[in-house]
Amino acid sequence: MKKLLLCLLFLLPFAGFAQSINDYQYVIVPAKFDFLKVADKYRLNTTSKLLLEKYGFKSFLSTDTLPAEATQNRCAILYASLSEDNSFFATKIKLVLKDCTEKVVFETDFGSSREKDFHVAYNQALREAFKSFDRINYKYNGKQYMGKSETKTADPVAVTGVAEVKSVASASVPVAEPLQVASSVALYAQPITNGFQLINTEPKVVYKIYTTSVKDFFIATKGELHGVFFAKGNSWFFEYYQDNQLISESVAVKF
Known part of the structure; x- marks a missing residue:
């Protein structure tokens, strides 16, 4: 075990x-x-x-x-x-x-x-x-990110053996359950270079979202917070980590 x-x-x-x-x-x-x-x-x-x-x-x-x-x-x-x-x-x-x-x-x-x-x-x-x-003496070692959907990790075979690696790889890893937060203020999207800024009625910029190669999926910032902004169903969400807790904000926005 x-x-x-x-x-x-x-x-x-x-x-x-x-x-x-x-x-x-x-x-x-x-x-x-x-x-x-x-x-x-x-x-x-x-x-x-x-x-x-x-x-x-x-x-x-x-x-x-x-x-x-x-x-x-x-x-x-x-x-x-x-x-x-x-x-x-x-x-x-x-x-x-x-x-x-x-x-x-x-x-x-x-x-x-x-x-x-x-x-x-x-x-x-x-x-x-x-x-x-x-x-x-910084030098990128290629360990964190391989340019695809995989993250390079240390070789577990040297620690546990091939048989045990296969059994773990086939097991499902639980997905973090986010803390749900709802936004009560409707926001409006204004185009900026490579994305949009989402403003309220003051007007004040609340989020800045930047386009990626995936439709309806953005890299996003909210002040000092960094996360992702994406569509799920008919709703938009801003997700980020704070104190190791995954936070998911439901955002009402009009593009």
Whole structure:
């Protein structure tokens, strides 16, 4: 029984998401960071994307079109954000990379700058923060995502033997039961590059959804939350993980 459970841990695609940053090759950088009011303010978003590419990642802004292989598994993607800790004398920011369950996979040290000009200060601090990548020697290992519908896992044969692997592979794995949440406000879809923004009557943007190669299936953001937005029957749902709990929001939207 212990061997069987161990084998299941190897086979489950969500096991060990945050084990290594080398398990990921895709990073999505938001078009606007939460602590700033304007998209790509001080060119921090574009610069973050370019610096991630410098260190070997395949990075995209949230408004970019993702390659098909990335859209097949949202949990093969890391999501970037910036965190600031400014003082009167210094501008300090760090980069945070989270997986699809909002778990931090990697964060840099704070980079800082004493420049008074914000454009110069934020960019100096950002480049200083990215120096944390120099010490980890990032290199994608191909383990997390193979570009198809499968996740590469450690070889369970070496642990349990071929016969036991076959018995586990044929067993059904239970699907997580989501916590259901209903949205009481009707939203309206406005086209944006590569998708839509869903707004309420204020008007305020509540969701941003981005097209994939699958009909009626979108990569979605709601503030800092990252998930998927899809049609099921005659209804729309936004699903995401929060504190390891799968949340499913029913959303009334008019396209």
